[in-house]
Amino acid sequence: MKRFGLLLIFGVVFGGLPSALYGQPSAAPPVPAARSGMDLDKLAEEAIEWLAGLIRIDTTNPPGNELAAARYLAEILQREGIRAEVFESAPGRGIVIARLQAGAIPDPSRALLLLGHTDVVGVEPERWSTNPFGGEIRNGYLWGRGALDDKAMVIANLAVLVALKRAGAPLRRDLIFLATGDEETSGEHGIEFAIRQHWEKIAAAFALNEGGRVLVKNGRVHHIGIQTSEKVPVNVEVIASGTAGHSSVPRSDNAIVRLARALTRIAEYEPPVQLLAVTRRYFEGLAAIEDGEAGRWMRALEEPGRTDLAAARLGAMNPVWNAMLRNTISVTLVQAGFRSNVVPAEARATLNLRLLPGESADSLVAELRKRVDDPNVRFEVAAPSRYPAPPSAIDSELFQTIQQVSKQFFPEAAVLPMLSTGATDSAQLRLRNVQAYGLLPFPLTEEDLARIHGDNERIPLDAFRAGLRYLHRVVAEFVGAAKP
Numbered sequence: 001m002k003r004f005g006l007l008l009i010f011g012v013v014f015g016g017l018p019s020a021l022y023g024q025p026s027a028a029p030p031v032p033a034a035r036s037g038m039d040l041d042k043l044a045e046e047a048i049e050w051l052a053g054l055i056r057i058d059t060t061n062p063p064g065n066e067l068a069a070a071r072y073l074a075e076i077l078q079r080e081g082i083r084a085e086v087f088e089s090a091p092g093r094g095i096v097i098a099r100l101q102a103g104a105i106p107d108p109s110r111a112l113l114l115l116g117h118t119d120v121v122g123v124e125p126e127r128w129s130t131n132p133f134g135g136e137i138r139n140g141y142l143w144g145r146g147a148l149d150d151k152a153m154v155i156a157n158l159a160v161l162v163a164l165k166r167a168g169a170p171l172r173r174d175l176i177f178l179a180t181g182d183e184e185t186s187g188e189h190g191i192e193f194a195i196r197q198h199w200e201k202i203a204a205a206f207a208l209n210e211g212g213r214v215l216v217k218n219g220r221v222h223h224i225g226i227q228t229s230e231k232v233p234v235n236v237e238v239i240a241s242g243t244a245g246h247s248s249v250p251r252s253d254n255a256i257v258r259l260a261r262a263l264t265r266i267a268e269y270e271p272p273v274q275l276l277a278v279t280r281r282y283f284e285g286l287a288a289i290e291d292g293e294a295g296r297w298m299r300a301l302e303e304p305g306r307t308d309l310a311a312a313r314l315g316a317m318n319p320v321w322n323a324m325l326r327n328t329i330s331v332t333l334v335q336a337g338f339r340s341n342v343v344p345a346e347a348r349a350t351l352n353l354r355l356l357p358g359e360s361a362d363s364l365v366a367e368l369r370k371r372v373d374d375p376n377v378r379f380e381v382a383a384p385s386r387y388p389a390p391p392s393a394i395d396s397e398l399f400q401t402i403q404q405v406s407k408q409f410f411p412e413a414a415v416l417p418m419l420s421t422g423a424t425d426s427a428q429l430r431l432r433n434v435q436a437y438g439l440l441p442f443p444l445t446e447e448d449l450a451r452i453h454g455d456n457e458r459i460p461l462d463a464f465r466a467g468l469r470y471l472h473r474v475v476a477e478f479v480g481a482a483k484p
C-alpha cells in the first residue's frame with residue numbers, strides 16, 4: 001500500500017511539472033515542423049509501443065535470451081527500410097547491427113555508434129506491483145525490468161535512426177546502431193563478441209551509450225552528467241587458513257576468526273582521495289549549482305589540507321561522491337564452514353574492488369596485505385573481466401555538441417563530465433580509441449534512478465518523450481542531418 005500511495009503522489013507531481021522540464025528546447029534553431037517536429041511526436045508514441053514489446057521479451061541474464069530481442073529490433077528496422085543484421089553469439093544469444101551511411105563506402109573515421117544492451121538483471125517478482133515482463137503502461141509510466149536499464153536507451157537509439165531515415169536528409173557521418181547483450185555479466189557474448197567478430201561493422205570514432213544522466217531535482221533538470229570514464233571492477237579473494245579439528249577443542253588459529261579480523265582491518269582502511277581531471281571538473285561544476293553545505297565542501301576538495309575532510313563530509317551526504325573520489329573495497333561474499341561441530345581449515349571472502357582508471361589492483365592489495373599483517377591470510381587477484389580504459393576527451397566534437405544541445409534543451413542545467421562508479425560497455429570501446437560517452441538522455445529523478453536493478457523499475461513516459469527528442473537533436477546535429 002505504501003508503495004502504491006507513493007506512486008500516485010509521483011504521478012500527480014510529474015503531471016504537474018512545468019512544461020519547460022520536458023518541453024521543447026528553449027533556444028533551438030528552427031526546424032521545419034513537418035519534418036522533425038510533429039513526426040517526432042508521432043514517432044515517440046510508436047517507440048513507446050516498441051519499448052513495451054521489448055520489455056515483454058524476458059532477457060534476464062543469465063541466460064540472456066537476447067537473440068529474440070535482436071530479431072525483434074531487426075524487424076522494426078527492416079520495416080523502416082533500414083537493413084539490420086542479427087548475429088548469434090551463443091545459442092539463444094545475439095546482437096543486432098544497423099547502419100545509415102553518409103557516403104558510398106563506410107567511413108569509421110567519422111562515424112557515430114549508438115550503443116545499448118538488451119539483457120537485464122533478474123527480478124524478485126513478488127516484490128513488484130506489476131508483471132516485470134508485462135510492459136504495462138499505467139499512471140504515466142511504462143513498467144518493467146529494463147524500462148531504464150537499458151531497453152529505453154536501445155529503443156531511443158533505434159527511434160533516432162528511424163527518424164533520420166524517415167526524414168531522408170543527407171548525413172555528414174555514418175550512424176551505426178548496435179544492441180548488444182550480456183552487458184550485465186562479462187560482455188563476452190555481447191560487446192566482446194561484437195568487437196572480436198564484427199569490428200568492421202561497428203568501428204566508429206565516437207559512441208553514445210548508457211552511463212550518464214539527466215538529473216531532475218525539485219522539478220527541474222539540475223545537471224547533465226556525461227560519462228567520460230569509469231571505474232574498473234576487480235575481484236580479490238582473501239583466504240585465511242588455520243588448523244581444522246573438532247569444535248570441542250578450540251584453538252587460537254581458527255580460520256574464520258582470522259578472516260573476520262582481516263576483514264575488519266580491510267574495512268578500516270580507506271584508500272586516499274585522488275582527484276582526476278574528470279572528477280575535478282565534475283565537482284567544480286556541481287559546486288556552482290549545489291547550494292549550502294554540499295557546494296562548500298565540493299569547493300573545499302581543492303583546498304590544501306582540507307581534501308580528506310571534504311571528501312568525508314561529501315561521502316556522508318552521498319556515498320556515490322565518496323566512490324568517485326577514491327578506490328573502493330566492498331566485501332561481497334563470505335564462505336566458511338560446513339558443519340556446526342567442525343572447525344574448518346579455510347575461510348574465504350571476496351572483495352570487489354572498484355579502481356580509479358589507471359590504478360593497479362596489485363598496489364592496493366599490497367597495502368591491504370600490509371594492514372592485515374597475517375602470514376596465514378593470503379590474497380588472490382582474479383583475472384579482470386573489464387579492462388582499464390583511457391578516458392574520453394572532454395573537448396571532442398561530440399562532447400561539445402552534447403554541451404550545446406543540452407544548453408538549448410535545459411538552459412538552467414549544468415553539463416558535467418562524469419566518472420561512473422559502475423562499469424559499462426564503453427570501456428571496451430575506449431580501449432579501441434573510440435571517444436565513447438555515457439548519456440542516458442531521459443530526465444529522471446534520483447527516485448527513478450534508484451529503481452535500476454531494483455524493484456518496480458519504470459520510465460515516466462514524459463521522460464521518454466523528452467529524452468528521445470533530446471537524443472535525436474544531439475545525434476542529428478552531430479551527423480549533420482539537422483542542417484537544412
Ligand SMILES: [Zn+2]
Pocket residue numbers: 117149150183210
Ligand atoms: Zn545497463
